[in-house]
Amino acid sequence: MLNHDLKKEFQVERIAFFSDAVFAIAITLLIIEIKVPEVHGEHLTNGAVARALGHLIPKFIGFIVGFFVIGLYWVHHHLLFKYVEHYSPKLIWNNLLLLFSIVLMPFSSAFYSEYWIYLNNVSLGFYVINISLTGFLHYRLWCIVSNPKNKLSRGLENPHLVSYYKMRALVTPFVFLMCFAVSFISLPLAYWIPGTIFIYMMFIAKYYRKHHPEIFVNSTT
Amino acid sequence: MLNHDLKKEFQVERIAFFSDAVFAIAITLLIIEIKVPEVHGEHLTNGAVARALGHLIPKFIGFIVGFFVIGLYWVHHHLLFKYVEHYSPKLIWNNLLLLFSIVLMPFSSAFYSEYWIYLNNVSLGFYVINISLTGFLHYRLWCIVSNPKNKLSRGLENPHLVSYYKMRALVTPFVFLMCFAVSFISLPLAYWIPGTIFIYMMFIAKYYRKHHPEIFVNSTT
Amino acid sequence: MLNHDLKKEFQVERIAFFSDAVFAIAITLLIIEIKVPEVHGEHLTNGAVARALGHLIPKFIGFIVGFFVIGLYWVHHHLLFKYVEHYSPKLIWNNLLLLFSIVLMPFSSAFYSEYWIYLNNVSLGFYVINISLTGFLHYRLWCIVSNPKNKLSRGLENPHLVSYYKMRALVTPFVFLMCFAVSFISLPLAYWIPGTIFIYMMFIAKYYRKHHPEIFVNSTT
Amino acid sequence: MLNHDLKKEFQVERIAFFSDAVFAIAITLLIIEIKVPEVHGEHLTNGAVARALGHLIPKFIGFIVGFFVIGLYWVHHHLLFKYVEHYSPKLIWNNLLLLFSIVLMPFSSAFYSEYWIYLNNVSLGFYVINISLTGFLHYRLWCIVSNPKNKLSRGLENPHLVSYYKMRALVTPFVFLMCFAVSFISLPLAYWIPGTIFIYMMFIAKYYRKHHPEIFVNSTT
Numbered sequence: 001m002l003n004h005d006l007k008k009e010f011q012v013e014r015i016a017f018f019s020d021a022v023f024a025i026a027i028t029l030l031i032i033e034i035k036v037p038e039v040h041g042e043h044l045t046n047g048a049v050a051r052a053l054g055h056l057i058p059k060f061i062g063f064i065v066g067f068f069v070i071g072l073y074w075v076h077h078h079l080l081f082k083y084v085e086h087y088s089p090k091l092i093w094n095n096l097l098l099l100f101s102i103v104l105m106p107f108s109s110a111f112y113s114e115y116w117i118y119l120n121n122v123s124l125g126f127y128v129i130n131i132s133l134t135g136f137l138h139y140r141l142w143c144i145v146s147n148p149k150n151k152l153s154r155g156l157e158n159p160h161l162v163s164y165y166k167m168r169a170l171v172t173p174f175v176f177l178m179c180f181a182v183s184f185i186s187l188p189l190a191y192w193i194p195g196t197i198f199i200y201m202m203f204i205a206k207y208y209r210k211h212h213p214e215i216f217v218n219s220t221t
Numbered sequence: 222m223l224n225h226d227l228k229k230e231f232q233v234e235r236i237a238f239f240s241d242a243v244f245a246i247a248i249t250l251l252i253i254e255i256k257v258p259e260v261h262g263e264h265l266t267n268g269a270v271a272r273a274l275g276h277l278i279p280k281f282i283g284f285i286v287g288f289f290v291i292g293l294y295w296v297h298h299h300l301l302f303k304y305v306e307h308y309s310p311k312l313i314w315n316n317l318l319l320l321f322s323i324v325l326m327p328f329s330s331a332f333y334s335e336y337w338i339y340l341n342n343v344s345l346g347f348y349v350i351n352i353s354l355t356g357f358l359h360y361r362l363w364c365i366v367s368n369p370k371n372k373l374s375r376g377l378e379n380p381h382l383v384s385y386y387k388m389r390a391l392v393t394p395f396v397f398l399m400c401f402a403v404s405f406i407s408l409p410l411a412y413w414i415p416g417t418i419f420i421y422m423m424f425i426a427k428y429y430r431k432h433h434p435e436i437f438v439n440s441t442t
Numbered sequence: 443m444l445n446h447d448l449k450k451e452f453q454v455e456r457i458a459f460f461s462d463a464v465f466a467i468a469i470t471l472l473i474i475e476i477k478v479p480e481v482h483g484e485h486l487t488n489g490a491v492a493r494a495l496g497h498l499i500p501k502f503i504g505f506i507v508g509f510f511v512i513g514l515y516w517v518h519h520h521l522l523f524k525y526v527e528h529y530s531p532k533l534i535w536n537n538l539l540l541l542f543s544i545v546l547m548p549f550s551s552a553f554y555s556e557y558w559i560y561l562n563n564v565s566l567g568f569y570v571i572n573i574s575l576t577g578f579l580h581y582r583l584w585c586i587v588s589n590p591k592n593k594l595s596r597g598l599e600n601p602h603l604v605s606y607y608k609m610r611a612l613v614t615p616f617v618f619l620m621c622f623a624v625s626f627i628s629l630p631l632a633y634w635i636p637g638t639i640f641i642y643m644m645f646i647a648k649y650y651r652k653h654h655p656e657i658f659v660n661s662t663t
Numbered sequence: 664m665l666n667h668d669l670k671k672e673f674q675v676e677r678i679a680f681f682s683d684a685v686f687a688i689a690i691t692l693l694i695i696e697i698k699v700p701e702v703h704g705e706h707l708t709n710g711a712v713a714r715a716l717g718h719l720i721p722k723f724i725g726f727i728v729g730f731f732v733i734g735l736y737w738v739h740h741h742l743l744f745k746y747v748e749h750y751s752p753k754l755i756w757n758n759l760l761l762l763f764s765i766v767l768m769p770f771s772s773a774f775y776s777e778y779w780i781y782l783n784n785v786s787l788g789f790y791v792i793n794i795s796l797t798g799f800l801h802y803r804l805w806c807i808v809s810n811p812k813n814k815l816s817r818g819l820e821n822p823h824l825v826s827y828y829k830m831r832a833l834v835t836p837f838v839f840l841m842c843f844a845v846s847f848i849s850l851p852l853a854y855w856i857p858g859t860i861f862i863y864m865m866f867i868a869k870y871y872r873k874h875h876p877e878i879f880v881n882s883t884t
Contacts, residue, residue, distance in 0.1 A: 007303065009448075010234065011299065011303055014237060014238075014241060014299055014302070016452075016456060017456075017459060020459055021242050021245030022248065022249055024460055024463030024464045024467060025249040027464065027541075028467040028468055028548075029253065030545065031471070031545050031546065031549050034549050036475070036549070036552045046564050049557060049562055049564040050564045053553075053564060053568065067542055067545065071538045071541075074538075075531075075534055075538070078453065078456055078534070082449065082453055089296075092296055092299070096289075096296070099248075100285075100288055103251065103252050104252060106252055107252050107255050107257070111274075114257050115265070115270060120265065120267060120270055121267050122267050122274060123270060126274065228745065235679055235683060235741055236741070239683045239686065239687055239737065242684050242688070243687045243690065243691055246691040250691065253695070310738075313738055320690075321727075321734075324690060324693070324694050327691075327695070328694050328697050331699045332700075336702075336712060341707065341712055342709050343709050347716065455673065459677075462684060465681065466681055466684030466688060467688055470685055470766050473767065473770050474692065474695075478773045478774050481778075486783065488783060488784050488785050491783055492785045510763075513759045516681065517752075517756075520678070520755070523674075524670065
């Protein structure tokens with residue numbers, strides 16, 4: 001009996017660790033898109049190397065955005081699996097769908113990093129779709145995990161807590177889609193929006209912590 | 222005694238986690254085959270970038286197929302290790318053979334993605350061989366793990382359950398080999414076949430669940 | 443109750459394992475910056491291949507430095523998580539910041555490997571900033587984890603042990619920043635400094651082990 | 664007390680899992696050295712693609728050798744950590760040295776794959792040095808772990824078992840160094856030797872299992 005439980009726990013852990021490995025590789029692959037600048041022969045002064053490094057600044061900005069988007073989703077996934085006690089084919093396949101969206105990120109992030117400086121709508125759109133897809137798939141996972149019929153979770157009995165988590169999963173897609181909509185009016189304006197995502201999230205988190213403090217008892221994140 | 226058991230359990234887990242890491246890297250490496258399209262200088266309109274992205278569609282289709290083929294095999298491996306309680310050199314080396322076939326996948330998948338649009342038989346054949354090899358090696362692992370002489374598993378006493386799992390391991394190689402055979406008659410027709418794999422699998426799963434419901438008691442996947 | 447504790451322990455482990463995966467990928471990506479030298483056609487004598495390999499020596503030196511810098515930080519992280527019993531959003535996000543600095547390493551290490559031979563200040567400076575940032579973020583993590591208010595750790599009650607660990611976290615940034623300062627006077631001299639880091643560390647370790655032996659009871663590293 | 668033991672066990676596991684991740688990435692990076700062959704435009708017949716694939720055969724042979732060399736060392740590492748119960752800075756740093764040698768493998772393996780067909784001595788020598796270094800570092804780890812003074816292991820009390828494992832760690836370096844020595848007399852002959860490594864190992868394993876069967880009681884690998 002105990003043994004059987006240990007095995008089930010181990011099987012749940014394997015899903016989390018496989019996901020962790022995919023997240024970790026995707027987040028680290030972001031850096032291989034930034035190639036070491038080539039400065040040749042006689043021009044190898046400090047100034048020339050510094051200028052070559054300076055040309056990479058747009059890519060570095062794209063890298064930083066990409067890193068924290070994937071990082072944010074990992075924190076989300078980590079939070080989700082805090083409540084998962086059992087697993088089902090449905091959970092496994094929806095988790096794979098989420099990982100598909102994560103694996104796509106190094107491409108869409110690099111694509112966006114390459115062209116955002118030219119105020120290009122297409123690369124921004126592609127990235128926003130990828131980010132939103134990941135957010136919706138997270139939302140879907142919360143629905144599956146929190147549904148009492150599926151008997152997958154423990155500790156999600158409070159409907160306020162569940163609705164808070166679901167809402168939080170939708171914040172990122174919402175902000176980025178809004179940002180994409182604004183980009184048709186003014187691209188430079190749109191670029192200010194992702195920065196506000198954290199302010200939104202903190203606002204929402206504070207609202208819930210104030211009005212429903214009871215739901216955070218025993219909840220570390 | 223308890224300590225000794227914990228150590229054995231940990232050693233089995235290490236095999237599973239090493240495999241997970243290999244699967245995770247192989248599945249994530251698929252994306253680095255899709256390079257960010259280069260659009261130069263004065264042509265940098267939204268249309269030009271969109272067209273460049275459009276040219277990548279065949280590669281994206283190959284990426285999606287490759288992702289779900291590796292994902293399917295990971296789900297399989299996850300299911301297999303649910304029953305593994307002990308390990309032997311035989312299990313370790315056959316598992317390594319399976320991982321060899323998985324590591325080859327990013328190459329064969331990229332090779333196929335590059336040339337499938339030209340209705341090329343050779344790249345399709347190479348991919349089909351790789352997929353079938355993985356399927357047969359999974360079948361072999363089921364044989365090794367379920368064999369009572371090897372004393373590796375627990376919970377596989379029911380022969381119906383074992384034969385169901387073995388059969389399931391052979392479905393993917395069977396469908397892809399059939400697809401390759403048809404490709405000599407008509408390549409476009411052959412490309413419709415992999416899509417039907419899921420329908421086949423669902424059919425078989427439903428058949429077994431209907432006729433041998435007793436074997437799925439205590440079985441979550 | 444027990445179950446809840448197991449889950450919390452598992453959540454802490456996931457943070458450590460995700461970090462491990464990122465460290466492991468960053469440390470392994472260092473090698474892909476060293477490309478196999480191309481020697482063509484008729485010149486393919488042993489001498490030509492050996493000379494081509496010889497040209498890679500500066501990159502190999504950069505690779506060795508990069509490997510042991512990341513390795514040193516992994517050992518540090520391993521040591522830190524020995525004391526972590528609980529987690530909080532603050533810990534998770536500061537850990538992510540540390541991982542950001544680690545993910546940047548394959549780039550800054552390759553950049554430095556490419557240009558150090560030309561006694562270039564800019565690439566050295568970039569690398570030193572990256573190394574120092576990682577050191578400071580480790581220091582910050584020690585502050586967060588050891589702060590009794592955060593209730594994250596166990597076994598860090600002794601203030602001497604905590605100050606020893608914090609000081610140790612600052613040794614690497616200190617040595618590399620000193621090395622960078624010296625590089626403005628004499629670059630060749632500066633290159634001798636990183637090699638002395640290990641001597642410094644051993645000195646400090648010995649000092650503490652001699653004057654505060656009581657703090658190392660029950661402490662394996 | 665129990666908690667303290669769990670933490671120590673977790674710290675040992677982290678060393679094993681970090682090593683696993685490095686092994687897994689190194690073994691998977693082998694494939695990215697084999698690029699998809701480019702066949703252009705009008706020549707895109709099945710024959711042209713098959714010929715392009717044929718030109719990769721030497722690289723595939725190198726890939727297969729590289730995969731099983733790293734795989735063999737992983738099996739070795741897995742076996743070693745079966746006995747590890749505690750850890751020390753000495754164990755951690757020697758393990759890092761071993762991982763250094765593993766991380767170098769994708770380079771030395773690709774270097775060898777590129778030039779072995781030209782019967783080139785330098786690339787073979789570099790690969791042999793890398794393989795031998797890994798073997799010696801494994802031998803060193805066995806010495807450290809089995810030394811009763813270090814109090815790191817359990818279950819290695821039998822000196823016959825320890826000497827068997829140490830000898831086994833030296834087989835691979837020995838065979839490859841012999842192969843390198845022979846290569847100065849006849850390179851084609853030298854290439855036959857690595858294939859015989861497995862026969863040697865089986866012979867030694869059989870010898871020990873016959874003359875010291877008592878040492879394999881409770882030993883699964």
